[in-house]
Amino acid sequence: MFRLALKMLVGDRGKYALLVSGLTFSTMLMAQAMCLFCGIMSWTVSSVRNIRASVWVSDPMVEQVNDNKPLRSSDLSRVRSVPGVAWAAPLYQGAQQARLAGGDIKGITLVGLDSATLAGAPGRILAGRLEDLRLPNTVIIDEFAVERFSEATGRAFGIGDVFEINDREARVVGICRAERSFTGGPYIFTQYERALDYAPAQRKMLSFILVGAAPGYSADEVAAAITAATGLRGWSESALIWSTLDWYIANTGIPINIGLLVVVGFVVGIVFSAQTFYAFVLDNLRNLAALKAMGLTARLLVPMLLLQAITVGSIGYGFGMLLTSSFGFFTLGYGRIAYLMPWQVPVVAGAAVLSICVFSALLGITKVVRTEPAIVFR
Amino acid sequence: MIPAASTPSPGTAISVRGVVKYVGEGDARFQVLKGADFTALRGEMMFLVGPSGCGKTTLLSLIAGTLAADAGELNVFGQDLRRLGSDRLAAFRARHVGFVFQQFNLIPSITVAENVSVPLLIRGLAPRAAEARAREMLARVGLADRADTRPGKLSGGQQQRVAIARGLVHEPDLLLCDEPTAALDRDNGQQVMRLMRDVARDPARCVIVVTHDNRTYGYADRMAEMEDGRILRVLENQADIRAHHAAAG
Ligand SMILES: Nc1ncnc2c1ncn2[C@@H]1O[C@H](COP(=O)(O)OP(=O)(O)OP(=O)(O)O)[C@@H](O)[C@H]1O
Numbered sequence A: 001m002f003r004l005a006l007k008m009l010v011g012d013r014g015k016y017a018l019l020v021s022g023l024t025f026s027t028m029l030m031a032q033a034m035c036l037f038c039g040i041m042s043w044t045v046s047s048v049r050n051i052r053a054s055v056w057v058s059d060p061m062v063e064q065v066n067d068n069k070p071l072r073s074s075d076l077s078r079v080r081s082v083p084g085v086a087w088a089a090p091l092y093q094g095a096q097q098a099r100l101a102g103g104d105i106k107g108i109t110l111v112g113l114d115s116a117t118l119a120g121a122p123g124r125i126l127a128g129r130l131e132d133l134r135l136p137n138t139v140i141i142d143e144f145a146v147e148r149f150s151e152a153t154g155r156a157f158g159i160g161d162v163f164e165i166n167d168r169e170a171r172v173v174g175i176c177r178a179e180r181s182f183t184g185g186p187y188i189f190t191q192y193e194r195a196l197d198y199a200p201a202q203r204k205m206l207s208f209i210l211v212g213a214a215p216g217y218s219a220d221e222v223a224a225a226i227t228a229a230t231g232l233r234g235w236s237e238s239a240l241i242w243s244t245l246d247w248y249i250a251n252t253g254i255p256i257n258i259g260l261l262v263v264v265g266f267v268v269g270i271v272f273s274a275q276t277f278y279a280f281v282l283d284n285l286r287n288l289a290a291l292k293a294m295g296l297t298a299r300l301l302v303p304m305l306l307l308q309a310i311t312v313g314s315i316g317y318g319f320g321m322l323l324t325s326s327f328g329f330f331t332l333g334y335g336r337i338a339y340l341m342p343w344q345v346p347v348v349a350g351a352a353v354l355s356i357c358v359f360s361a362l363l364g365i366t367k368v369v370r371t372e373p374a375i376v377f378r
Numbered sequence B: 001m002i003p004a005a006s007t008p009s010p011g012t013a014i015s016v017r018g019v020v021k022y023v024g025e026g027d028a029r030f031q032v033l034k035g036a037d038f039t040a041l042r043g044e045m046m047f048l049v050g051p052s053g054c055g056k057t058t059l060l061s062l063i064a065g066t067l068a069a070d071a072g073e074l075n076v077f078g079q080d081l082r083r084l085g086s087d088r089l090a091a092f093r094a095r096h097v098g099f100v101f102q103q104f105n106l107i108p109s110i111t112v113a114e115n116v117s118v119p120l121l122i123r124g125l126a127p128r129a130a131e132a133r134a135r136e137m138l139a140r141v142g143l144a145d146r147a148d149t150r151p152g153k154l155s156g157g158q159q160q161r162v163a164i165a166r167g168l169v170h171e172p173d174l175l176l177c178d179e180p181t182a183a184l185d186r187d188n189g190q191q192v193m194r195l196m197r198d199v200a201r202d203p204a205r206c207v208i209v210v211t212h213d214n215r216t217y218g219y220a221d222r223m224a225e226m227e228d229g230r231i232l233r234v235l236e237n238q239a240d241i242r243a244h245h246a247a248a249g
């Protein structure tokens, strides 16, 4: 009977195509929106990912990594004296502007690393050497900066090239890989003291303190110990990521706007597939009633209809995810659109499509179960 | 005291006593069957005739167990249908009853052989075995060569022959036909009725044919005449049938 159920479904080509394309579209809307959301959210924490340290220390009022409430220089030695702290290094992070040879000005995210340890340095240097940051007036720029600066100067920008940050010279000695920042400025790494030179002077300029945990201490333990001992705020890397994500979810319109897109996709899926499936059931009502007259019970009829609904759902879902991921593949290559597909996206989209299908099937099932088999005689 | 009629004799296939059926709700509620009595035997082809709206289809539905009676006795092959729940009724139909509908009701998106195999699939037979038996049955109604086409490609008469094959493939004790020739022209109607007489009719089986079509009356073994929710009289043989229905062929 299940084979026949599938044949009945596929045999009605028009409705079959309509159901599959509706569910494809709905899957795509939902998955695209979720990928966009994850992409934007990943941008908000790119600093934590690009500047690598297991423990971060901030002003107690700081809630997320892009927040700027600088510490006093003296806080560094207070942190160093907390048990469990193996080392502590200063970090500068700020939005600045780069002036290129042609006069073009580009926004950047300037990061100053402790010159002795280079703690927090980018994980992947694609060209040049990290140690060259110890030379005078040197910076390491990310691939995105290479792209932007090349566009602005009209030639391939790279190692040995020079630009200015607040009228001071910056010479490129390396190119690194970094994730995109939320503000859109490429990451430029330099030494801490030089970053203070580049940036306009302010009373306090120590954005964060990066800390390494001593052997035998977990990042969470060290972070908690720092918070308790200094009155500053210690964060493990993951705590800072989650707090940042929470902050953007609570304080920006991003989740609502994108959530709305997901809801639209879901509603489109429900309305479209439920309606089409219901029409499919209505079209076949006489035949389904004939089957009931011939002795087919709900015990078999219900799984048959569920199978039909879930089949179109799976196919639509497959197409939808295929389109979504190929879209992601092409835009990622392009690198300009926030787009990230963690495993949760296909799972959530799959669950949503499944619930759409089960709902649609239930509508049809209610109709069929309520239909008197005697109608076939009329 | 139990009335004698409630214990059917061995040859009795169907025994209906004083059956009452209301349809509709509220003001629209009205009595379709007003105490119908009816008996049909194994081995016979029993016609049920009467003016439109007199309750023939309703009575057939009660005998099929697809509608529930409001009062009276309804005994089919020794089973008191009014005591069976809907699942047991469905199982009863799957096992004992075959159907031929006026509108054929073949599933358009599957082949003729698959359509014929449906009653066997409902009874849980494996698809291969079911289809093999369906093909044998199609051969008996003269449509072996059309087994792999879609029903929509066949003429009305051929479709009804497919429906007869489907109604008989599981060898039911009871074949219920509601206006099997109403959608067909004269020749196709005659062909379908011949098939009924030659293939469906069987010493162990009871065939009930509800019809309007007096051109088919010649195929009846007996005929029950219905009017306004009651069985008016039963004509016991062709001579009586001819006497009452001049047009009978
Ligand atoms: N579910 C229902 N709701 C309302 N009225 C009904 C229902 N079922 C049957 N009827 C009415 O009951 C009467 C008898 O119906 P039935 O179908 O049994 O007649 P019939 O003898 O088969 O007629 P026909 O020869 O036209 O098929 C008709 O007037 C019909 O309109």
Ligand SMILES: [Mg+2]
Pocket (backbone or CB within 6 Å): A377, B056, B057, B058, B178
């Ligand atoms: Mg009728």
